[in-house]
Amino acid sequence: xxxxxxxxxxxxxxxxxxxxxxxxxxxxxxxxxxxxxxxxxxxxxxxxxxxxxxxxxxxxxxxxxxxxxxxxxxxxxxxxxxxxxxxxxxxxxxxxxxxxxxxxxxxxxxxxxxx
Amino acid sequence: xxxxxxxxxxxxxxxxxxxxxxxxxxxxxxxxxxxxxxxxxxxxxxxxxxxxxxxxxxxxxxxxxxxxxxxxxxxxxxxxxxxxxxxxxxxxxxxxxxxxxxxxxxxxxxxxxxxx
Numbered sequence: 001x002x003x004x005x006x007x008x009x010x011x012x013x014x015x016x017x018x019x020x021x022x023x024x025x026x027x028x029x030x031x032x033x034x035x036x037x038x039x040x041x042x043x044x045x046x047x048x049x050x051x052x053x054x055x056x057x058x059x060x061x062x063x064x065x066x067x068x069x070x071x072x073x074x075x076x077x078x079x080x081x082x083x084x085x086x087x088x089x090x091x092x093x094x095x096x097x098x099x100x101x102x103x104x105x106x107x108x109x110x111x112x113x114x115x
Numbered sequence: 116x117x118x119x120x121x122x123x124x125x126x127x128x129x130x131x132x133x134x135x136x137x138x139x140x141x142x143x144x145x146x147x148x149x150x151x152x153x154x155x156x157x158x159x160x161x162x163x164x165x166x167x168x169x170x171x172x173x174x175x176x177x178x179x180x181x182x183x184x185x186x187x188x189x190x191x192x193x194x195x196x197x198x199x200x201x202x203x204x205x206x207x208x209x210x211x212x213x214x215x216x217x218x219x220x221x222x223x224x225x226x227x228x229x230x231x
Contacts, residue, residue, distance in 0.1 A: 037158075042206060042221040042224055043160070044221075106161075107159075108157075108158070109160070111158060
C-alpha cells in the first residue's frame with residue numbers, strides 16, 4: 001500500500017485568502033485525486049491530478065477556485081482560492097494503485113476552517 | 116449515473132458480536148468496483164475491502180467480509196467479532212469500471228457504535 005502525507009493537517013483561515021495543500025506519496029503513482037468532505041457529509045471528488053497536464057475537474061468544481069499542480073508522480077498540490085466559510089471541509093488526497101485488485105488509498109486529510 | 120445508497124445512518128452493536136452494514140448501488144455498467152472505507156473521528160479514510168463486479172467469490176479481509184449479491188445490486192459489509200475500535204463512520208463506494216482508478220462515488224455513510 002502507498003503511504004500518503006498531507007500538509008497542513010489543519011488550518012484556520014480568513015475569508016478571501018487562499019490555502020495550498022500538499023500531498024506527498026512514498027512511491028510513484030499514476031493516479032492522484034483530490035476529494036472534499038463537507039461537515040457531516042460524504043466525500044466528493046474535486047478533480048484528478050494529471051502529471052504533466054492540466055487537472056480534470058468534476059462538475060461543480062473549476063480551476064480558478066481549486067487550482068491543482070502535479071509536477072511529478074509522487075507530489076500534488078491543491079489550492080483553495082478566495083475562501084469563504086462554505087469552503088470549510090476536510091480535503092483529502094487519494095492515490096490509485098493497481099495490483100491483483102484495485103485499491104485506492106487516502107491521505108490523512110486537511111481540516112480547513114474558514115472564518 | 117452511478118449511485119450508492121446506505122440506508123442506515125447509525126448502527127449499534129455489542130462488542131464481540133457481528134454486524135452487517137447495508138449498501139446498495141445503481142449502475143448500468145457491467146464492470147465496476149465496490150469499496151468499503153472506515154473513517155474514525157480523526158478523519159482519515161481507511162481502506163477495508165474491495166469487490167470487483169466479475170469476482171465470483173465474496174471478498175474477505177480478516178474480520179471484514181463483503182456480501183456481494185450482484186442481482187440485487189447489494190454489497191453489504193459484515194464485521195465479525197466487533198471491537199470497540201470499530202466505532203467509526205463506514206462508507207461504501209464504487210468506481211464505474213472494475214479496474215479503473217478514480218472517481219469514487221460514495222454513499223452517505225453509516226455511523227457504527229460498538230457497545231462494551
